[in-house]
Amino acid sequence: MNDQAQAGITGEEDDSAVDPRSASHSLDRHLHAQMARFTRGLAPAALMLAWADWAMHLATSPEKQGQLVSKAFNKAMRLQRFLLSCARNEGCGESCIAPLPQDRRFNGEAWKEWPWNFWSQAFLLNQQWWHVATTGVHGVSAENERQISFLTRQLLDMWAPTNFPWSNPEVLAATRAENGMNLVRGLMNLVEDIQRNAEGRPPVGTEAFQPGRDVAVTPGKVVFRNRLIELIQYSPTTGTVRPEPVLIVPAWIMKYYILDLSPQNSLIRWLVSQGYTVFAICWLNPETVDRDLGLEDYRELGIMAALDTIGAITPEKVHATGYCLGGTLLSIAAAAMARDGDDRLASLTLIAAQTDFTEAGEIRLFITESQVAFLEDLMAERGYLEAREMAGAFQLLRSNDLLWSRVVRDYLLGKRAPMTDMMAWNADATRMPARMHSEYLRHLFLDNDLAEGRLIAAGRPVAIPDIVAPVFAVGTETDHVAPWKSVYKLTLDADAEVTFLLTNGGHNTGIVSEPGRANRHYRMATHHVGEPWLDPDTWIEATPVHEGSWWPAWEQWLARHSSPPGPPPRMGMPRTKPICDAPGTYILTR
Known part of the structure; x- marks a missing residue:
């Protein structure tokens, strides 16, 4: 009996004949891409697997369960003793738990008074109990333990008493003092932010930090351009310079002018003033057409092309610098x-x-096989990863500082933090080509x-x-x-x-x-x-x-x-005029 007939009898199909670009695969990819847009790139399957691993192992660990019951009872007793201390000291008892050093949410004097001290102490005790509950469960993989602990911390931080006007004494004091106008301003701030986000516009205040006008203003010329980079050579400001030039290679997920912000804090301007010839790579902000650019393209069209150009300007060796x-x-x-x-x-x-x-830190929480496959489906449809989707992951790593503190300040207190050059730069992020992003996640982080x-x-x-x-x-x-x-x-x-x-x-x-x-x-x-x-x-x-x-x-x-200082090299390659003034054109694309 031939293979085709055998397959017909058993009801099986030849899997080798399935085209991964078939309609069914495209449907799966499209579904995952739509889910990723809703979840900001986080894979629900990865979180569900981590939760299942933790929950099933905890359910079969009676000793751990007993430990948690005991700790819950002890924490309830500590909170009760705190309440009695508050009663004896007219509302200002001795704390029974202190926040972590990096947690500044309850630093205000108002949080030391009744009843706000009770809310903060109860929250911190609860947070500590959940940390014990989600860690040290025998049999749970280290990766899943980190994920479930992180997820639990995010959920708890969402419900912190600082995030609500009725449980935050600082917000209540501002509301009384301003007859509620802080909440009105906060609502206006929220509406403005939603509108800007929907229109793809940068945050309020970034208009004051335009590259080439307010930041990235160190004088120089674009001396080379290809489909991936513009290479900037900065003008010397000293009579002599070190013969060996400095080449700066920024990350492709950020714009290079983090090292050339305002004149007073520009590393590039400072380095030029110390007598160095400085070159900097400015990466292209990729579009759909650039989806197939990979790690090797960035090495060849980026670093190696830059070194070839510098070699045509000066024969000296190069101090290569990567951020x-x-x-x-x-x-x-x-x-x-x-x-x-x-x-x-x-x-x-x-x-x-x-x-x-x-040991790449908490960012590995977002880089698992499930997570990477999810992102690959998202990138496959449009050819790149949006900067705000990557920024969302970094915000979650420091949600108290970057997310919830902003919610309290902007929307409950009605105050806008003054925009700074670094904040404006942080909002001016770049996209990442699908192939590049997949390769660096897999080859570097995963493998x-x-x-x-x-x-x-x-x-x-x-x-x-x-x-x-x-x-x-x-x-x-x-x-x-x-x-x-x-x-x-x-x-x-x-x-x-x-x-x-x-x-x-x-x-x-x-x-x-x-x-x-x-x-x-x-x-x-x-x-x-x-x-x-x-x-x-x-x-x-x-x-x-x-x-x-x-x-x-x-x-x-x-x-x-x-080597000892000598005359500065020429600006640009021989017999070729510089293309344009720094900071070039690639930096201006959004």
């Missing part, structure tokens, strides 16, 4: 260059950039191919240990995108001399740290080839703190790896 995922891409390019005997790099600086993603020597560049695998140029790596203490301990792992993986610097601040605020800015400090130490490795906790204890900005320390390191 965030731009640093990750730069490390791929540097490893491929070292493998192939290309010695055009004088040094490598990686700013808040990871090369090993095993960790770069750290494990499987990532392919120019047809062959690359390895971080191949890099021989001296490396300067920067981490920030409170980085929730690239945790500093993850960035620090480069000192373990690289075979080159690695100087690691840890500065205070977050992913962006720690990097934009101009000299003279108050409350800045850093630690710095160099790991030489052959020296014993220090784990992160030992390193931070053994490394002294220096007050001030980290920028001068980096410049001094660059100077040690540079």
